[in-house]
Amino acid sequence: MLVALTVVLVAGCGWVVFRSVVRVRPDERVVVERGGRFDRVLEPGTHWVVPFVQRARLRVDTRPQEVALPARERRTADGLGVVASARLVYRVVDARSATYAVPHLPSAIAQLAGTTLDVALEGTTADSAVRDGHGLRRELLAVLSDTVRPWGVDVHSVEVVVGSS
Structure with missing residues (x-):
């Protein structure tokens, strides 16, 4: 029972960390919303977003x-x-x-x-x-x-x- 609970907790924490990291390529920008409203635009690089509060709404291609x-x-x-x-x-x-x-x-x-x-x-x-x-x-x-x-x-x-x- 304790092993199953540990596996579920570790998997849940891994999923939250996975959802928190947003990688933005050099030829795109990512629009982030907080509570359904605009929060910020992510520039190229690796960024953290707060899971369940913020979400990456759209990846915008900046190439011609x-x-x-x-x-x-x-x-x-x-x-x-x-x-x-x-x-x-x-x-x-x-x-x-x-x-x-x-x-x-x-x-x-x-x-x-x-x-x-x-x-x-x-x-x-x-x-x-x-x-x-x-x-x-x-x-x-x-x-x-x-x-x-x-x-x-x-x-x-x-x-x-x-x-x-």
Whole structure:
């Protein structure tokens, strides 16, 4: 009986110590919550959290991420259709904002980029959209950078490919 109790206590203590240690890789940050509310962001290294009180809610990847908008027909100001696609590269710079500002960051960025591309194309003619892809790229980069900055994200690059349909 005493041996079984000792084994259970040692296993329980080992489990608590195992749950207390959080290792954070150099390319990620970990958001810690205490009682369901934000407590802190763990930087790379080994950290201790208080089991049953604090929990590592989310591991946020800080490496550059890519979002690709598939080619599809979009309308321009002159009523003609063009086939446009885009690819953007972003990086999370603030793990707290990226966790709490929007529910699902990659899909929010993709939806915003698609809407912004549609609006930019609606303000130009099909001919100028096909000829001046750099202007669309600059406009997309400016709008996306300003909009996602409060989300803790930095947009590195945007590529736009426009062709006539």
